[in-house]
Amino acid sequence: MTQMPTPSRPLRIGTRGSILALAQAHETRDRLMAAHDLPADAFKIVVIRTTGDRITDRPLKEIGGKGLFTREIEEALTEGGIDLAVHSMKDMPTLQPEGLVIDCYLPREDVRDAFVSLAVASIADLPQGAVVGSSSLRRRAQLAHRRPDLQLVEFRGNVQTRLKKLEDGVAMATFLAQAGLNRMDMAHVARGPIDPDEMLPAVAQGAIGVERRRDDDMADQLLTPIHHAETGLRIEAERAFLARLDGSCQTPIAGLAELSGDRMILRGEILRPDGSEIMAGRREGLATDGAAMGDDLAQELLGRAGPGFMQI
Numbered sequence: 001m002t003q004m005p006t007p008s009r010p011l012r013i014g015t016r017g018s019i020l021a022l023a024q025a026h027e028t029r030d031r032l033m034a035a036h037d038l039p040a041d042a043f044k045i046v047v048i049r050t051t052g053d054r055i056t057d058r059p060l061k062e063i064g065g066k067g068l069f070t071r072e073i074e075e076a077l078t079e080g081g082i083d084l085a086v087h088s089m090k091d092m093p094t095l096q097p098e099g100l101v102i103d104c105y106l107p108r109e110d111v112r113d114a115f116v117s118l119a120v121a122s123i124a125d126l127p128q129g130a131v132v133g134s135s136s137l138r139r140r141a142q143l144a145h146r147r148p149d150l151q152l153v154e155f156r157g158n159v160q161t162r163l164k165k166l167e168d169g170v171a172m173a174t175f176l177a178q179a180g181l182n183r184m185d186m187a188h189v190a191r192g193p194i195d196p197d198e199m200l201p202a203v204a205q206g207a208i209g210v211e212r213r214r215d216d217d218m219a220d221q222l223l224t225p226i227h228h229a230e231t232g233l234r235i236e237a238e239r240a241f242l243a244r245l246d247g248s249c250q251t252p253i254a255g256l257a258e259l260s261g262d263r264m265i266l267r268g269e270i271l272r273p274d275g276s277e278i279m280a281g282r283r284e285g286l287a288t289d290g291a292a293m294g295d296d297l298a299q300e301l302l303g304r305a306g307p308g309f310m311q312i
């Protein structure tokens with residue numbers, strides 16, 4: 001336990017207001033309380049509404065731009081309205097604004113996608129031509145690649161909205177991150193996680209990062225004992241892979257780093273949005289070399305794909 005100065009005011013933790021985001025903010029607060037033996041009222045959770053929360057009637061890829069779920073939160077952090085920001089790393093742009101840094105990661109949850117259906121137990125059990133709901137470019141492309149017979153429809157909204165759509169017969173199945181379901185105690189709504197060999201997850205899926213102002217030494221000291229180093233190494237590798245590819249958020253990208261002792265295996269893939277083509281590869285090396293492995297793997301895939309691949 002570190003000896004912390006008694007804060008003269010509560011430490012403000014910024015988050016989105018969704019049930020999942022609040023669960024993540026509370027987990028962060030609880031870990032900080034335990035690490036520093038601080039009471040709950042040493043912290044204040046501040047809910048911030050983002051562009052992605054406001055616009056619910058259009059697919060996110062149409063709204064475009066990076067950081068739909070994070071921009072307003074980062075602005076509040078920069079301006080000093082909050083002291084920490086808790087993020088799903090999956091939603092984070094690869095670069096943080098000047099003056100902000102993410103160097104604290106909580107232990108990663110399940111990285112896998114979950115299959116959700118009231119009718120069938122798995123992708124393989126979906127009948128020919130079945131309708132599947134997803135607005136994720138990656139999941140749509142991966143599914144189209146595996147099962148070109150399926151019909152894809154846009155599906156947005158929170159878990160409840162999506163389950164209602166399944167009940168109403170809008171689609172026979174959909175996908176959610178297993179991590180989000182676990183954190184909301186809602187794993188029972190899914191049929192179970194999908195093996196990454198079948199559907200490679202999004203970069204940083206299941207990982208929570210805590211952002212702070214770079215020059216805020218108090219925040220740095222607070223966060224150091226709750227940082228999970230293994231998660232940090234994996235996210236560093238996956239995000240280096242993403243950063244090299246990231247020219248357009250219109251390209252389906254998947255990536256997953258796994259550790260075995262001091263070794264890391266990084267898998268990555270890029271797909272055509274219609275699933276007609278996939279470029280996949282892997283790197284193995286020292287866990288501490290993840291950033292170089294990610295960058296190198298991305299360059300290999302870009303080279304194999306050729307210049308036209310990343311544009312639609």
Ligand SMILES: NCc1[nH]cc(CCC(=O)O)c1CC(=O)O
Pocket residue numbers: 088089090091175176177179180204205206207208
């Ligand atoms: N794109 C929204 C989003 N951002 C993070 C999660 C889930 C939690 C996580 O991956 O950490 C989700 C929902 C989902 O994909 O089902």
